[in-house]
Amino acid sequence: MKTYNNPEIESWNELIQRPVINQKELDQLVNSIIENVKIKGDIALKEYALQFDKVTLNNLVVSTEEIEKAKKLVPQELKDAIQIAYENIYIFHKSQEAAETVIETTNGVKCWRKSVAIEKIGLYIPGGSAPLFSTILMLGTPAKIAGCNEVILCTPPSKDGTINPAILYTADLVGITKVYRVGGAQAIAAMAVGTETIPQVYKVFGPGNQYVTKAKELVQQMGTAIDMLAGPSEVLIIADNTCNPEFVAADLLSQAEHGPDSQVVLLSDNEDILTKCQMAVQRQVQLLPRKEIALKALENSQSIVFNDLEECIEFSNRYAPEHVILASENTNSLINKITNAGSVFIGNYSCESAGDYASGTNHTLPTNGFAKNYSGVSLDSFVKKITFQELSKQGIENIGEAIEIMAEAEGLFAHKSAVTLRLNEIRNDKN
Amino acid sequence: MKTYNNPEIESWNELIQRPVINQKELDQLVNSIIENVKIKGDIALKEYALQFDKVTLNNLVVSTEEIEKAKKLVPQELKDAIQIAYENIYIFHKSQEAAETVIETTNGVKCWRKSVAIEKIGLYIPGGSAPLFSTILMLGTPAKIAGCNEVILCTPPSKDGTINPAILYTADLVGITKVYRVGGAQAIAAMAVGTETIPQVYKVFGPGNQYVTKAKELVQQMGTAIDMLAGPSEVLIIADNTCNPEFVAADLLSQAEHGPDSQVVLLSDNEDILTKCQMAVQRQVQLLPRKEIALKALENSQSIVFNDLEECIEFSNRYAPEHVILASENTNSLINKITNAGSVFIGNYSCESAGDYASGTNHTLPTNGFAKNYSGVSLDSFVKKITFQELSKQGIENIGEAIEIMAEAEGLFAHKSAVTLRLNEIRNDKN
Numbered sequence: 001m002k003t004y005n006n007p008e009i010e011s012w013n014e015l016i017q018r019p020v021i022n023q024k025e026l027d028q029l030v031n032s033i034i035e036n037v038k039i040k041g042d043i044a045l046k047e048y049a050l051q052f053d054k055v056t057l058n059n060l061v062v063s064t065e066e067i068e069k070a071k072k073l074v075p076q077e078l079k080d081a082i083q084i085a086y087e088n089i090y091i092f093h094k095s096q097e098a099a100e101t102v103i104e105t106t107n108g109v110k111c112w113r114k115s116v117a118i119e120k121i122g123l124y125i126p127g128g129s130a131p132l133f134s135t136i137l138m139l140g141t142p143a144k145i146a147g148c149n150e151v152i153l154c155t156p157p158s159k160d161g162t163i164n165p166a167i168l169y170t171a172d173l174v175g176i177t178k179v180y181r182v183g184g185a186q187a188i189a190a191m192a193v194g195t196e197t198i199p200q201v202y203k204v205f206g207p208g209n210q211y212v213t214k215a216k217e218l219v220q221q222m223g224t225a226i227d228m229l230a231g232p233s234e235v236l237i238i239a240d241n242t243c244n245p246e247f248v249a250a251d252l253l254s255q256a257e258h259g260p261d262s263q264v265v266l267l268s269d270n271e272d273i274l275t276k277c278q279m280a281v282q283r284q285v286q287l288l289p290r291k292e293i294a295l296k297a298l299e300n301s302q303s304i305v306f307n308d309l310e311e312c313i314e315f316s317n318r319y320a321p322e323h324v325i326l327a328s329e330n331t332n333s334l335i336n337k338i339t340n341a342g343s344v345f346i347g348n349y350s351c352e353s354a355g356d357y358a359s360g361t362n363h364t365l366p367t368n369g370f371a372k373n374y375s376g377v378s379l380d381s382f383v384k385k386i387t388f389q390e391l392s393k394q395g396i397e398n399i400g401e402a403i404e405i406m407a408e409a410e411g412l413f414a415h416k417s418a419v420t421l422r423l424n425e426i427r428n429d430k431n
Numbered sequence: 432m433k434t435y436n437n438p439e440i441e442s443w444n445e446l447i448q449r450p451v452i453n454q455k456e457l458d459q460l461v462n463s464i465i466e467n468v469k470i471k472g473d474i475a476l477k478e479y480a481l482q483f484d485k486v487t488l489n490n491l492v493v494s495t496e497e498i499e500k501a502k503k504l505v506p507q508e509l510k511d512a513i514q515i516a517y518e519n520i521y522i523f524h525k526s527q528e529a530a531e532t533v534i535e536t537t538n539g540v541k542c543w544r545k546s547v548a549i550e551k552i553g554l555y556i557p558g559g560s561a562p563l564f565s566t567i568l569m570l571g572t573p574a575k576i577a578g579c580n581e582v583i584l585c586t587p588p589s590k591d592g593t594i595n596p597a598i599l600y601t602a603d604l605v606g607i608t609k610v611y612r613v614g615g616a617q618a619i620a621a622m623a624v625g626t627e628t629i630p631q632v633y634k635v636f637g638p639g640n641q642y643v644t645k646a647k648e649l650v651q652q653m654g655t656a657i658d659m660l661a662g663p664s665e666v667l668i669i670a671d672n673t674c675n676p677e678f679v680a681a682d683l684l685s686q687a688e689h690g691p692d693s694q695v696v697l698l699s700d701n702e703d704i705l706t707k708c709q710m711a712v713q714r715q716v717q718l719l720p721r722k723e724i725a726l727k728a729l730e731n732s733q734s735i736v737f738n739d740l741e742e743c744i745e746f747s748n749r750y751a752p753e754h755v756i757l758a759s760e761n762t763n764s765l766i767n768k769i770t771n772a773g774s775v776f777i778g779n780y781s782c783e784s785a786g787d788y789a790s791g792t793n794h795t796l797p798t799n800g801f802a803k804n805y806s807g808v809s810l811d812s813f814v815k816k817i818t819f820q821e822l823s824k825q826g827i828e829n830i831g832e833a834i835e836i837m838a839e840a841e842g843l844f845a846h847k848s849a850v851t852l853r854l855n856e857i858r859n860d861k862n
Binding site: 077078080081082084085087091092095096098101103105106111113116118119130131132133134166202203217223224225244246247251253254257258284287288290294335338339340341342343344346347348349350351352353354355356357358359360361362366368369370372373374375376378380383384385386387388389390391393395396399401402403405406409410411412413415416417419422425 | 816820824
């Protein structure tokens, strides 16, 4: 980790930079994948499976039999753990349901909002070394609560064409309607444009590599909504002398093991604490199976001492991290000062992995400084909020003249006339 | 208007199409504007003002004196009308504030969400024939309620360099911090990247022509959030034999007068009603100052008779209109069937212009079918929702084992270790 001691505020802009990924050259490749899926449909998907996943697929759809078989393969211990996580995620996201309150803004003018599920949702779950069933919980649970009609899932098959049982088990648990063995940019394309087998959806969710991310960016421009553009995962920890340096080190490493481009930042008002945490990191990293990845991530990471905790918070707000951990016993005065963050972990017992799996909050969060202007995934992400208004005769009488005056001032006489005709009819009826 | 009678469901996909605008060629032009603003800052803005707005600007900032002077120029009648609209918009958007409820998902595991204002907001208000002060109300009012620190406004100057007084009056009313005389794609660029004079913001709102829309699309890819990609405005009216055809015609024309590319759709279960509405349109359009624009829009518009109102609603949901008007006295059974729409106007006295100006709902709404997957602007658009979690020792004891099992199953051992260290410490303390 690079260490800085009380850096000048002029240097902060430099320190909050994330690595820049040159995605320009990806544009053409991913665009051609999308076009190809649009034209050739399932055939393109099978060709890409052979090319990228080295697997010949007969059937893109995962059958009911495969799902039933998978359910038997998942150990009971893991099923129980998933159930605990599912329940907490369900409770927290269920609490996000918005009440439909009718507001009478003026006598006779009633307005309200109604949350209506987005009808068709597509989830993408990457393959590779880790079967990210936890992300299925994070996306499938709110989709279920929202009442999305169709929730499909694409995930790349392993070389024998199978899908990890934990993925299939969790998909079934949250009520996903169909699972397809399709990965990469072509999966995003298939869900955005639809193929013979894969239905077109209105919004695509889920993490992925740079090809997947680029595909999400491109389909967004074509009109498919996306959850967010995910960059490398990040944690920023603010630790004071009441922290436990071993815990801090473990949390830093939780982030570092995600990938060599993970962002890890440690702030403190106390240089000794910083040193203790760094030493604990050096010790603990040796024990990790993903040690090489974690060490690479640590190379790009920063430890910074500031004058006081206020300044740590200020820097954190500028950095706008995906995860913030307040590693301290005295967090009360700090919590309300956080203005830019995806998710905040308070105190020495709130490790990031709690939020990653089972506390109930969502782990799909804004990275790359997007916490300044975007929220993480929540129940809101699976609904549209439609507004309604109902004006009685009294209502249009009360606000009609104001509308006429404003419409005329904006030069929109048909807008004015729509009100005038109604007001005239009401006046005539009265006479 | 093109008229269809009970079209086959196979033809619906054709009927719900919006005109396709070829934006590819815009890409290069608008990209070069953004790059130029990035490099040359204020100088670029002044050069574009000369080139596009035919005006030589000395000062981009609108001074306090100009604002004070403008406030005196706005007629009292218009000020009163704006005040009525402002109050209704304020009441409805204030009611959208989310309570911060702490949820204990498991004993000792507390989770909550907090809405935090996006710190820096930029509004764009187009110039041209109509001074859209109503849009300032729609965007500035929720920004004020949210508590956004900095809310700036860019709007193109007229040829003498001035800004319409109603724009300045309304901006002042909603507490906008600074107004700049900059228009077009260069205004969006300036707010996204910042110049010597114009501060960089985190999210840009507001309507505009195809250059402005393209600029919003491009800055979104660069990390600046945007309200939405606005296409031509749309209304879909469902009218039955309890409608007032004169009102329906006036509402269709309110939409048609917006621009030649406005989308107007009329559905009914009753052919006579359709004919009556069309005849009223022909009569009323003759009286409009913007007659030529409205006639052009009507050329591309559709009237469709369906078997029953259910089918009308089904078609409407497929079309996903920005505005839906239920022109009927019997709307109760229809309201809940609407699944895709921006804003809904219920009954014969809820004209679209009520929502455009003063009912209290927002008029910045998803067009072009985006009502399938996007909401209109609301208080939510001006905040991020940050999640928090606080686990006590009891809390991590309750869910720790589940996290360990799940982390191990995903191959993330540092995630597991962060929990194990804490559980061990708690157990050691107990012994």
